[in-house]
Amino acid sequence: MPDISSLFVTRLYRAGLNELARPKVDYDELRASCLAIAEDDEAGQDWCEANGYPGYTSYASLNDLPWRFPIFRTLEKALDKHVAAFCTDLGFDLGGRKLKCNSLWINILPEGGTHASHIHPRSVISGTTYVAMPEGTSALKLEDPRLAMMMHAPLRRKDAGEALQPFVYVTPEVGEILMWESWLRHEVPMNMAEEERISVSFNYGWG
Numbered sequence: 001m002p003d004i005s006s007l008f009v010t011r012l013y014r015a016g017l018n019e020l021a022r023p024k025v026d027y028d029e030l031r032a033s034c035l036a037i038a039e040d041d042e043a044g045q046d047w048c049e050a051n052g053y054p055g056y057t058s059y060a061s062l063n064d065l066p067w068r069f070p071i072f073r074t075l076e077k078a079l080d081k082h083v084a085a086f087c088t089d090l091g092f093d094l095g096g097r098k099l100k101c102n103s104l105w106i107n108i109l110p111e112g113g114t115h116a117s118h119i120h121p122r123s124v125i126s127g128t129t130y131v132a133m134p135e136g137t138s139a140l141k142l143e144d145p146r147l148a149m150m151m152h153a154p155l156r157r158k159d160a161g162e163a164l165q166p167f168v169y170v171t172p173e174v175g176e177i178l179m180w181e182s183w184l185r186h187e188v189p190m191n192m193a194e195e196e197r198i199s200v201s202f203n204y205g206w207g
Helices: 027-040 042-050 070-090
Strands: 013-016 100-109 115-118 125-132 140-143 167-170 176-181 186-188 197-205
Touching: 013 070, 027 042, 027 070, 027 100, 027 125, 027 197, 070 100, 070 125, 070 176, 070 197
Parallel strands: none
Antiparallel strands: 013 176, 100 197, 115 186, 125 176, 125 197, 140 167, 140 186
16 A cells, blocks of 8 residues: 655644633623724724725734733733643744744624635734624635645645645634634635624734
8 A cells, every 4th residue: 555644734723712811802892802902993994995995804903912901911912822732732842932922903894895815924823712702694705825835736636635625714713813823815705694794813923
């Protein structure tokens, strides 16, 4: 029998955020805070309008959410624990240091809104925790990083395993956290639900 192994594996971390959180994050409070911030953040609203961004993001306007709001400080402490666990799984040698959160931002995607395919430069670990996921809303779409090099590869059968597919769709639940290495291209397809899809995303860097 042939010996076939998997090489250069792409890891996806998925867990309930509060599994490691001390204290636990109140997602009702987090949702209310996201909506209140979005309503008051005129600079963020202006940026979204000027750049054609559907809905709202605090990415370009507020870079100190954990300092401004206690619920985001609690969230960041929980994220620290999950990122440390993921780094252990990835086999990173951090030389006795830890990755640190270098950005944390709110995303509110209305019906019909999308977030185009992208990566997160100058970071090591990126991810999202999910605050409101109405029925029928967008999954997270992850792209095989080797896709651009598959010049003459045939299409994959639909019944091929998930690890062999060029795109993988993951539908998280409220309270879950997803993380991946920051070079992994991903997108949020169109939100087909009438209600808003709310999440908080983050980047962790080294040094």
